[in-house]
Amino acid sequence: DQQVKQNSPSLSVQEGRISILNCDYTNSMFDYFLWYKKYPAEGPTFLISISSIKDKNEDGRFTVFLNKSAKHLSLHIVPSQPGDSAVYFCAATRYNTDKLIFGTGTRLQVFP
Amino acid sequence: DAGVIQSPRHEVTEMGQEVTLRCKPISGHDYLFWYRQTMMRGLELLIYFNNNVPIDDSGMPEDRFSAKMPNASFSTLKIQPSEPRDSAVYFCASSSLGYSPLHFGNGTRLTVT
Numbered sequence: 001d002q003q004v005k006q007n008s009p010s011l012s013v014q015e016g017r018i019s020i021l022n023c024d025y026t027n028s029m030f031d032y033f034l035w036y037k038k039y040p041a042e043g044p045t046f047l048i049s050i051s052s053i054k055d056k057n058e059d060g061r062f063t064v065f066l067n068k069s070a071k072h073l074s075l076h077i078v079p080s081q082p083g084d085s086a087v088y089f090c091a092a093t094r095y096n097t098d099k100l101i102f103g104t105g106t107r108l109q110v111f112p
Numbered sequence: 113d114a115g116v117i118q119s120p121r122h123e124v125t126e127m128g129q130e131v132t133l134r135c136k137p138i139s140g141h142d143y144l145f146w147y148r149q150t151m152m153r154g155l156e157l158l159i160y161f162n163n164n165v166p167i168d169d170s171g172m173p174e175d176r177f178s179a180k181m182p183n184a185s186f187s188t189l190k191i192q193p194s195e196p197r198d199s200a201v202y203f204c205a206s207s208s209l210g211y212s213p214l215h216f217g218n219g220t221r222l223t224v225t
Contacts, residue, residue: 034213042218043203043217091155098162100157102156
């Protein structure tokens, strides 16, 4: 039972354009969400997070949007750069637990 | 800070053999997690420890899998006997708080033939 879903296994975007990565979750008890980025042969690294009390969090070129009613979050990268090419994992958890549940990942390719 | 250190980086073994994966968390981190990455299921949580004590092992697929954390600076994940379907990348991660951003190692790519 996949509680966190990333339905797009891959995404290709031109440099300078916006990249939008999507994530859906099924557990309404989740109240904290994170995005991780993973380069080949490396472990995932933390990118940005959002609490369920917010609907938007921004950090430079990266913005995460949360729609609690739809159980949906998205990561926007503007403008996209070739160095952003990586696999992006969405993750969710509850504040009173320690378990971080990840999605299956979306491979982003940014081409010149 | 050297980060989370995993060894070996690659492991190739034959079906039925015992495999041991090792992890050194970041000093001062009280939480240690073992994840497995596959194409179909993404990053699956296998087990996690708090202060060296296993808290939740519900993600461990079978009794063939076991994990230990004898001290704050070392953990092992053992598979005995290994099977081809165990082939995956295994990640260790640590954190200072349970839900705070995890710091991952570079993983061990396991291939069971």
